[in-house]
Every structure is written in structure tokens, then in C-alpha cells.
Amino acid sequence: MRIDCNAFLGAYPWRKVPGTSPDALVQALERTKIDFAWVTHLPSLFWRDPTEGNAWLYETARKEKRLKPVPTVHPGLAQWEQVIADAANAQAPAVRCDPLYLGLEPAGGEMRVLMAACGAARIPLMLAVRLEDGRQRHPNDRVPELAAAAVRALIRSDADVRLLVTHADRAFIEEVHFGSTPEEARRIWWDICWIWGPPEDHLATLLDTIGPERFVFGTGQPLRLPETSIAKLDLLDMSPDKREAIESKNVRELVS
């Protein structure tokens, strides 16, 4: 089984991206032999109230069982706790909050309260380091990338919170992992979409130094070609057990 924990639906505001509809995403899953995708409503990440995309997301996921909704939460808005409750009721695998896109301090008070709520509700929180390569972003797309220091602060802010961090590269992951206690590091999962394969072999190095249990399969599609994450696994010499862990087992552990 292969689960993509990092996928999006809907248009991207900064450039034309094909294949953003639910049908197109399902076709991409077929093409790449991905069984399930965790999906976020992409346009609403940029809205004042990003939770306004959640209803559509739930409705879409109800119609297509291969899509699992990851609703967005904004801890600076009134009644944000309801998003957590709704996510739990809908059996969403995670909620997401990208603080810099919302204009929040990434490790500020609102985020810390959110960490506590996610920890208490036992629902993982997903956040992205970036959505696009910084060199190619639209001139008006000036949201800073998430800093490793923020992730270290967030994981320390609540003893129960579990984080899924997407679009992180090797240096970021190493800085957070080895800058955390083993107990803290065990509560962070990393998607592989932004980690380089050969000849730099960043993914192989991380699997060796950190261990495969911390890594999950993610693609960033349709902003990125999902074939990339599959190709980097195909280029590794790894046992079927380890590959299965990355492609599905670890992410099931995250939500258990």
C-alpha cells in the first residue's frame, strides 16, 4: 500500500497548475499506484479564513474514498477549536496549519495553544516548510519559509503533540532531529518529497542516520510530479519492509 500524505486540491494562486480537480488527482493516483492521498484545499491556505475551504474538502472526500481530508485550522480565529472537533468527528488523519501563510508567529502563543489542543485531541498537525522553490516564487509571494527553530520550539511546547512536516530538506531535518531529545524527535514525521536522492544521496543518508521510521511518503502533488517520490525510493537499495514502512506503515503509526 502507498499513502501520499502530502497532496492538494484546487488552484494555486501563483501560477497555472494542471490536474488540481478531485478527478484529476484520482487519475494521478491511478497513474502512480498510490492508494490514498491526504488532501488539503490549496486555495484556502491563502484566504483570510482558511477554514472556509474545509466544508468543500469534507464533501469531496465523502464522495471519493481515496482522498482523506486534512482540514486547515487558524488558531487566531474565534472558535478555531471547532475545526479540531470537526476533524476528529470526520476521522481526518490530521489537521494543518501553516502559520506564516496565516500571518502568525510560527512558534508564538497561538501556535502553542494549537499544539496543546492537537496533543489533547490526539490529532497530528501538519505544516509545510515551503510550497515552492524559493528561487521561482512569484515576486509578490513573499511569505517566509518555516524555520527549523520554529519546529523545535513547537515540538517542545506540548508533550503530546505529533507533527508531520512536509517539504523539508536534509539540512532542515537534521537540524530539528538532532536538536531535539529522542522523545521529542519520536513525535515528528517527515515527508520525503523535498529530500534529494542520488548522487547527493540525502535520503539514503537520513535513513541511515535517523532511521526509516521517521519518514513517510509524500509528493506535494499536483504542485510537484508525484513520480519524483517514487523514483527516489526506486533508487534506494532498501528492503521491502523498510519501503513499506515509508510508503504506508509509518504514516499509519502517526495516526494511531
Place this chain on the structure above:
Amino acid sequence: MLVDVHAHFYHQRTPRADWRERNESRITAGAKIGISVHVASILGSFGLTSPTYFPSPRDVTAGNDALLALQRAHPDRIRGYVCVNPNYGAHARAEIVRCLDAGMIGIKLAASRRADDPLLDPIAALARERRVPVLQHIWQHRRHDWPGQEASDASELCTLARRHPDVAFILAHIGGGGDWLHSLHAVVDVPNVYVDLSGSGVDGGMLEACVESVGVNRLLWGTDITMETGWAKLRYLETFLSKDEMALVRWKNAARIFPPGAFPTD
């Protein structure tokens, strides 16, 4: 047949203590992907004794020597671009002659001098005389200068290409960062500019835009420093290009612009 038109190797006079492992990793991954030939360059000392993008003549020569040695060690698998710094015109021209005579098959221009600068004209003239392509490092839509390089963008490369219509220029790593759409608009009507698909960028829509811009006859497959992204692009292209079109991208376009006999089955 699969030709990687944008590869790099390292050598012992670079800052990389792991240079052997990286070179080996490229060869091993290439075998898994099915790469028949890596067409590679070495950018001087990659920063050890002169800057990567402004290599000293001594480092240029040392890097090219290291690549010639790799070419000799892997005669069926590795071909070389001779890397030069156009600011040292006489050295650059001599180095091109020396390395092409020794079996290299193209010229690599990194980011030592803007692509539309007249200093590049003698190099382009030599490329025409020797019938080899020029791989030009490109920053897709450079909006300002970036530290460590005098990067060119597609518009500047097109200016050079128009001055030398009989030379094949390869626009490097369309997925290598920056606004690739800007580049694809710039090269539409410059038939001697080919688009190299390499780079870490795997944006949805980029490959469709490449095909729409220059057609399959001007696309070249490559990896640069992320081979998984190259393999992914190949897999994705296979979902909407015909077998014949894929052959063009995989190797036939490369065989057309590199010297006759550059590749084993050519």
C-alpha cells in the same frame, strides 16, 4: 538509449571529501535509470581554490583533466564538456581545442560572464568550427544578480544564439530554479536553443509547457545534481508522448547536436 546531457562529477581537488562516493553514486543510479551516456562537466575546483562559477585557468585545466581521466576510465559511459572561463579568452580557446582533441564533445559555460557578452563570441565561433554544442548555465528569469555567479537568463542566451545561428546552445536545467515560464517564452522562436530538462524542479505543468514552447524536437533529457527528478520527468513524459517522441527526448535530439560518433549507437 538514454543520454543525460547535464551531469557533473567531482575530483580530489574539490571541497568534497566524499567525491568518490558521489561519482560512484551517479554511475550506480545511472545504471538503474538506464542512462547510456553521462555527458558531464567539472567546474574547476568547485570552490576549493577558486569560485565554482569563476574558476581560475589553473582550476579549469585541472577540472577538465579530471574529467578526461573519467572519460578514459568509463569510455562507454562518460563523455565530457570542456568547461571554460570566458574572461580568460586565450586560455579558454586553447582549452577547448585541447579537450575536444582529447575526445570531449561539447563546451560548458557556467556563470563567469553574461551570455550576451562579446567575450563569448570567439567561443561560439569555435563551437561552430568544431561542430559541438554549448551548454550554458541559466538562471530562469534572473531578476537581480545572485552572489557567487554572473548568471545569465534565457533572454541573454537567445541574444548570443541569434548571433551564432549555426551553433546549438543548450539552455541548462529548466527545472533548476527560477521562473521557467519566462525562459520558455524567450526561446520559442530561437531554433538553435535546446531546452535541457534537468534540475531539482518537478513542477506540475512544467513539462507540458516545455513541449508546448519548443516541441519535442528541442528537448534534451538530463539530471544535473538530482537524478530522481530526472527519472520522474522521464516517467511522466512517457504518459503523454509517443514512443517516437520519447526517443527524441531520450537521445535522438542529443545525437543530432553532438558530434557524429559521440554516442555508442550513433
